[in-house]
Amino acid sequence: MTLQDLLDPVIDASWKGFPHHSAPLRRSAIGAQGWNVLRGDLPLPLAVIRRDALAGNLQWMQGFAASHGVGLAPHGKTTMSPQLFRRQLDAGAWGLTFATVTQLRAGVEAGARRCLIANQVFQAVDLQGIDDMKRAHSGLRVAFLVDSLAQLELIERWHAAAANPQPMELLLEIGVDGARTGCRSHEQALALAQRVRASSAAKLVGIECYEGLGATGRSDADTAYADALMQRVREIATACDEQQLFETDEILLTAGGSAIFDLVADHLKMKLSRPVQGLLRSGCYVTHDHGTYHRFMNTVAARIGCGHGLHAAMEVWAAVQSCPEPGLAILSVGKRDISYDLELPLPIAFCRPGKTSPTASPADWKIGGLNDQHAYLRGSGPEHQALRVGDLVALGISHPCTTFDKWRWMPVVDDQFNVCDAIVTCF
């Protein structure tokens, strides 16, 4: 694949949402077509990104990290969009985070040279993939998580069999009892770090944890949870430093999803015997949402007094295809098009064709269910009664990741819903 194909691929009418009548276009040519979503120029359903909210989110999160003296390595799994990776790097991100080696490849091709894989890597095919990528891109750094001796032994086995392998850069993962991956105890973590130090297949470059699974939205509980976890992380970092287990000029200390990132940021600054680079890995901030992360952000805002710094930048537009019974309108959007893993989509606006600006949805509108290709929009008030086949309805989402992965491209729109740009995904 050429870099042009990655950043500026040809999109055609086989891509959901692309106008059927349009000739294939380079992504970069889409903004000049004069398309407008409300005018019906594109088939629905259609996921769109609001240009100004996106730009604001990129800037706000980078500013947050900078003001707390930490770097940002946004999680690329959220969007898997080379264009958004470039925007994040251009905004000042330290690097990018991924979950798999295939994801890493897209980020490296998009220009990232400092990468984290916030996951265990242990399959030979994946380890070799990282090694090959580091050879192909001089200066590329890739650090991934380790949380068990069994994993380290698989790395060593690969290393022993590989041709001229480089040592892998590892982040020691600290986990929580009852949660997911990560060392559960100080002793276990330290023993593993010592074992990494003794290995020629790997070197320890930092400590990692993920606080997001413990987030509840209640500030007292979330603060206590984050404080306790980060205290453990810092104690282990201190012990590793005292025992000279880090084999790197700069120690990486990383945490941070998109729910309670403010509660871990300050803990990522430490004085050790060599410089410490704190890194937040938030991914969902880039488009934010209308649901789960919106509510988390309200509590962040209350804690840090910033106002609601992030704004929902993603909407999925659909049309009313049937009004079969009072109180029920069926929309042309379903599980193939929009997130439903954390909660159902949220009606946010509607617009009669021919109008140039939408109206906010009334509070009585709810999505009562989704099928593969349909949504059930229920409501009781006069606006719902007035809905007609053909009317446009915008849905907000809860959890950006699981809407991004349902689209191969998305138009970027201005406040009048003119298509002014486009992004591509590579899930």
Added chain:
Amino acid sequence: MTLQDLLDPVIDASWKGFPHHSAPLRRSAIGAQGWNVLRGDLPLPLAVIRRDALAGNLQWMQGFAASHGVGLAPHGKTTMSPQLFRRQLDAGAWGLTFATVTQLRAGVEAGARRCLIANQVFQAVDLQGIDDMKRAHSGLRVAFLVDSLAQLELIERWHAAAANPQPMELLLEIGVDGARTGCRSHEQALALAQRVRASSAAKLVGIECYEGLGATGRSDADTAYADALMQRVREIATACDEQQLFETDEILLTAGGSAIFDLVADHLKMKLSRPVQGLLRSGCYVTHDHGTYHRFMNTVAARIGCGHGLHAAMEVWAAVQSCPEPGLAILSVGKRDISYDLELPLPIAFCRPGKTSPTASPADWKIGGLNDQHAYLRGSGPEHQALRVGDLVALGISHPCTTFDKWRWMPVVDDQFNVCDAIVTCF
């Protein structure tokens, strides 16, 4: 896009599951690479299709339709795979069904010439897309659903403004109170059919319903539901025929998802004043599953005495990445990779690297939850205690549609998990 690009595209390491070290390959070249899933030749997670189960399902369902004297128009939304579309047509399918005009395009490019859209179409951009496709492919037939006068008026508005438009072929949709789309009453349906007859923008070519939303898995209730719905469909078909509202040589009568298709098949045969083509639209049969459709098939088998005619042809393989606590193994697979909308994935087999055949999972293994990129495999028995980082675990799915749409390609494997072919999707 060329037909070669559609049926035989170039796949490269940016596609999830493709080996990082491999040069880009035409899809048709993948079967000759000598890759084996259990040997670790491909990065995990990886969705695979079992060759023999797929072939058996294609044959069994076609045989079922033929033995009931109806045609098969499999729903393409399930797989959106041009290769599988071709296999279905080659197996004898009457045509294909889709949910959107973009999906239709893929089917037409793959060779379908008799197509249903089991959905309302009403946006001008979509109507024009159908009209253009019919012009580009002589002999192409596309029939879609109508269930309201408001929708018909939008079709007429498009027709009045279009250049030399052809009339649209419509299927009158019969719906159920409290369910989704479709005319609720005999009178409403007949009035709409009369209105279509009077319109030069459209012609009535058949009657449609979808019984699958009402399926419970209890044979008595499902039989009563299907009988009542199909009785309404037949009464409306008879009335439309008597009033000469059909404008077609052959009347289409279509129903049938993948849950209780046996309860509607025989109702699709009718004697009217002109020939009737009954059509089942099942989509999920092609890979079947280990969950919802497996259970529905058990009840189908009990009713028709056929044995379990369909077999699960899709599995998602992952690796154990961490065993952080007794009873918990974390797998390298998550919401981005596997269905979770009807129920969580089901452990079906496991295999230590180096072994050439997997062992069936014990009954105590359960997937307790999914994150974006992780699965929680819980168990209490000795096999779970013996799990190690690097072990392979196969998960069965519930609902094929929502696993297909998470993969751009899938290897087809033989019983030894040798990759012998590959399919591509175009969601």
